[in-house]
Amino acid sequence: xxxxxxxxxxxxxxxxxxxxxxxxxxxxxxxxxxxxxxxxxxxxxxxxxxxxxxxxxxxxxxxxxxxxxxxxxxxxxxxxxxxxxxxxxxxxxxxxxxxxxxxxxxxxxxxxxxxxxxxxxxxxxxxxxxxxxxxxxxxxxxxxxxxxxxxxxxxxxxxxxxxxxxxxxxxxxxxxxxxxxxxxxxxxxxxxxxxxxxxxxxxxxxxxxxxxxxxxxxxxxxxxxxxxxxxxxxxxxxxxxxxxxxxxxxxxxxxxxxxxxxxxxxxxxxxxxxxxxxxxxxxxxxxxxxxxx
Amino acid sequence: xxxxxxxxxxxxxxxxxxxxxxxxxxxxxxxxxxxxxxxxxxxxxxxxxxxxxxxxxxxxxxxxxxxxxxxxxxxxxxxxxxxxxxxxxxxxxxxxxxxxxxxxxxxxxxxxxxxxxxxxxxxxxxxxxxxxxxxxxxxxxxxxxxxxxxxxxxxxxxxxxxxxxxxxxxxxxxxxxxxxxxxxxxxxxxxxxxxxxxxxxxxxxxxxxxxxxxxxxxxxxxxxxxxxxxxxxxxxxxxxxxxxxxxxxxxxxxxxxxxxxxxxxxxxxxxxxxxxxxxxxxxxxxxxxxxxxxxxxxxxxxxxxxxxxxxxxxxxxxxxxxxxxx
Numbered sequence: 001x002x003x004x005x006x007x008x009x010x011x012x013x014x015x016x017x018x019x020x021x022x023x024x025x026x027x028x029x030x031x032x033x034x035x036x037x038x039x040x041x042x043x044x045x046x047x048x049x050x051x052x053x054x055x056x057x058x059x060x061x062x063x064x065x066x067x068x069x070x071x072x073x074x075x076x077x078x079x080x081x082x083x084x085x086x087x088x089x090x091x092x093x094x095x096x097x098x099x100x101x102x103x104x105x106x107x108x109x110x111x112x113x114x115x116x117x118x119x120x121x122x123x124x125x126x127x128x129x130x131x132x133x134x135x136x137x138x139x140x141x142x143x144x145x146x147x148x149x150x151x152x153x154x155x156x157x158x159x160x161x162x163x164x165x166x167x168x169x170x171x172x173x174x175x176x177x178x179x180x181x182x183x184x185x186x187x188x189x190x191x192x193x194x195x196x197x198x199x200x201x202x203x204x205x206x207x208x209x210x211x212x213x214x215x216x217x218x219x220x221x222x223x224x225x226x227x228x229x230x231x232x233x234x235x236x237x238x239x240x241x242x243x244x245x246x247x248x249x250x251x252x253x254x255x256x257x258x259x260x261x262x263x264x265x266x267x268x269x270x271x272x273x274x275x276x277x278x279x280x281x282x283x284x285x286x287x288x289x290x291x292x293x
Numbered sequence: 294x295x296x297x298x299x300x301x302x303x304x305x306x307x308x309x310x311x312x313x314x315x316x317x318x319x320x321x322x323x324x325x326x327x328x329x330x331x332x333x334x335x336x337x338x339x340x341x342x343x344x345x346x347x348x349x350x351x352x353x354x355x356x357x358x359x360x361x362x363x364x365x366x367x368x369x370x371x372x373x374x375x376x377x378x379x380x381x382x383x384x385x386x387x388x389x390x391x392x393x394x395x396x397x398x399x400x401x402x403x404x405x406x407x408x409x410x411x412x413x414x415x416x417x418x419x420x421x422x423x424x425x426x427x428x429x430x431x432x433x434x435x436x437x438x439x440x441x442x443x444x445x446x447x448x449x450x451x452x453x454x455x456x457x458x459x460x461x462x463x464x465x466x467x468x469x470x471x472x473x474x475x476x477x478x479x480x481x482x483x484x485x486x487x488x489x490x491x492x493x494x495x496x497x498x499x500x501x502x503x504x505x506x507x508x509x510x511x512x513x514x515x516x517x518x519x520x521x522x523x524x525x526x527x528x529x530x531x532x533x534x535x536x537x538x539x540x541x542x543x544x545x546x547x548x549x550x551x552x553x554x555x556x557x558x559x560x561x562x563x564x565x566x567x568x569x570x571x572x573x574x575x576x577x578x579x580x581x582x583x584x585x586x587x588x589x590x591x592x593x594x595x596x597x598x599x600x601x602x603x604x605x606x607x608x609x610x611x612x613x614x615x616x617x618x619x
Binding site: 019044161 | 368369370385386461462465466503505506508509510511512514515528531532535544545546548549550552553555556561562564568571572581582585586589590591592593598599601602603606607609610611613614615616617619
């Protein structure tokens, strides 16, 4: 089998507020013998907020990002649920609306680019499951996470809208009963915690606009994991991570209960099981200390 | 001769029971039933009432997915009982199914809830055409097919409440209008015959009702049995606030616009700069967390941000492709 190769869209967060996510992505890719071609030309996806202001501009910018993956003739891998949503949504809309696609391409043509629709866009979590496979991960585990109860936190933009999300990967995910992250925890030797909030919203996108609402959602999520006896949480989304890891004080105040758990990125969890070092995985960059290793 | 065969399997239903007049607390009753592949959830509700307990209560009427009265939750998923086949539910969730009302805290009796909050919010957005129609017009007010297309999807809403009670913000913030009311507001805002535009939009823009409080979880789109896609309509209302000049400067509008400025400058986002642009003086409340993040190496100062390569392309595209002004 030839070496797996993807175009990596890091998104903005991995290069700023979650440096550990970038580090662990690279460390895990090396362990899994995946070649990542970083799309250094890519812009921000708009995070579904630019979309509130200027929908067409957000389409043009996202189509430009995809066009660079297409130039490499590679599948685009995202490592942020919201990047995944906005990029996949752009692809879906352009691939199903020739007139819109032509309008966008007219703009891209001004800078010598074209959106064709030839590259798939997939979140790293699903790329691992589809292209590496859970069995292979299981075989590669050198440090099974068997002593841990791990609470999966899926993040909205990887599972909803399911019709869109399920276009990108092979095994359909049920947004009301998602299993991919649970399966990955089990493959890493851990015990998956089942709790009501695992497929719910963390509140990130209203953190500034509706801080109380956002803090309650964060608090409920961590509380649910704690009540399920979780030792720590794991998420494929850096925005969920930011909310769950850095906002514990606001969350605790909002729900009137002290809540706090270490939260790992999906890449860090798999990296740990596969023998990456703590330094490679950037474990020192967390606000809630990751001291269980 | 048809080759279609009907199969049967055993399903355990754990059903929410509560009578607000006589019960102190709700409880769950288990019913083990043989379910055949032709049945929908409403058939099960009927059989519980007819065969097991005549006091079991739920709303139903048209049986054709039109009246919107029979929406309930199955394993947390809101669904129209009359349209959802048992086969699809078993495929999604297996043979242990949890049957609950749309909102437990609003339950009056079993599946029947008090939907007053839903209707109050529906009423509040003026869900009708506001137009100074002449008593004796000289000709029809023609709407082109393209113009009608803009509101067709939103017009399909049957007010079942599925999205409203699936919305996590409605659950927390009682002032929040909710996805159904917003989608209905859009339906009239997008209607070329409606003259209320800025009046209705101004009301929606007020922070208390929370057009900007949507957390973008997509629960409403996922759950809608009529593909109204409420979150897309919320986004379109946001866009309208800008295009129709209704928008005023607040934290939410600055946040949306801030992305464009940041992208035009760096290609990527300047996270700290965006929070400052959105919050203005309110930034001070973020200082304690930001300080902790800084110590952990999670804050990159504006001068150290790695800008996108080929930034001139991005600048050109922001210049040429912008469609909104603020």
